[in-house]
Amino acid sequence: MVKYKFPDDFIWGVATSAYQIEGAYNKDGKGENIWDRFTSIPGNIYKNHNGNVACDHYHLYQSDINILKELGIKNYRFSISWARIFPDGYGKVNQKGIEYYRRLINALLDKGIQPAITLYHWDLPQELQDIGGWTNKKVVDYFVEYAELMFKEFGDLVPIWITHNEPWVVSILGHAWGVHAPGIKDYKIALKVAHNILLSHGKVVKLYRSMSLKGKIGITLNLSSIHSATDSEKDLLAAKIYDGFMNRWFLDAILKGSYPEDMKKLYNELNILPQFSDDDMKIINERIDFLGINYYTRSVVKYDENAYPLKVSMLDLDNPKTDMGWEIYPKGLYELLINLHKNYDGIDILITENGAAFNDIVNYKGKVVDDYRIDYLYRHLLEAYRAICDGVNLKGYYLWSFLDNFEWAEGYSKRFGIVFVDYNTQKRIIKDSAYWYSDVIKNNGITE
């Protein structure tokens, strides 16, 4: 008996990204990217881990797809490595790169699995970083060139396209906090990068429309439900600012065609507001078919006089957390979905990432009994179900992640997969959560 049944056409999938699983970092003509470079610098990554081999998915993709088939997973979100296609970021095309992704896409389709492609999941070709990366408007045009080739090669095979994964993370973690590639620590640069990424997004959506392709295109944003630590005026303002910093800056630009006034004023006062034109905002506001959201946890914030530049800091609550130290707060997914539905005209939404890292152990039977992950997924899917019942146009859910993989600055220390990867042997072990999720897909809902 299915207690919580999802809509008949609901998309159930899993997600990965190229740098985190492919490996083969220098094989078959692939160029260097900024994560190859960033991980080669000692101290940047936990125990100096890197993605040189990762899950070796570049060579093991067929057996991995067989696991997807065995689990009855019919939708798979993955990203294309830009430097595998254009080793220098533009110009010369690497045919072996195109051939790899064609093999991968055809192998998925042969098993009845629908691909969803993310064009950019953080792995900028290093040659482009060497000319300023996303601060350089030329990179915007090179992204359009890369996207056009991908649409020409795979546009008739792939029904769902995501231009960018999490421009906020690329901008802030990569260019303000410096904990992600390329390791820059400058808020003004970070907001200029965010603007150019959004420009590249809008140009590519417009290009996709001009090519009369039959699929759907959108963008993925990392969004969080923001709570103030107290009801004090200062903490409530801190929450509004953090909501603007993480959520509204991107949502309003993409879906309303203007950056939020309160944040423009604040950024201008802080002298970190990027330059932009009305024409820019029209391009960014190009109509999308869906909004992709990555939800993992809420953010509880307070006013903090010493916190540069926003005078906002996060609280570390003593509540149940995942291995990433992120509070387990499923209700935040419901709150976020309802807010998006109300404030952005009921746009179609795909949850393009939701999942949890836990310290998984292979037991004496060779099994991974990850009940914590099942509990996390169950509680979040229940909130997604509640949101659908309350009118939200939620069209699908891609679980993060299919495989344990390279978790950026945390290296291989954090396991998000529903399939365990032994990095010494590249053996895969299907975790209990994968079998649980397989049942959810088979039943199109939750049975208890």
Ligand SMILES: CO[C@H](O)c1c[n+]2c([nH]1)[C@H](O)[C@@H](O)[C@H](O)[C@H]2CO
């Ligand atoms: C605050 O979490 C972010 O939304 C977020 C979490 N995650 C992400 N974004 C990225 O899209 C993935 O590549 C990460 O592997 C994954 C797990 O950390």
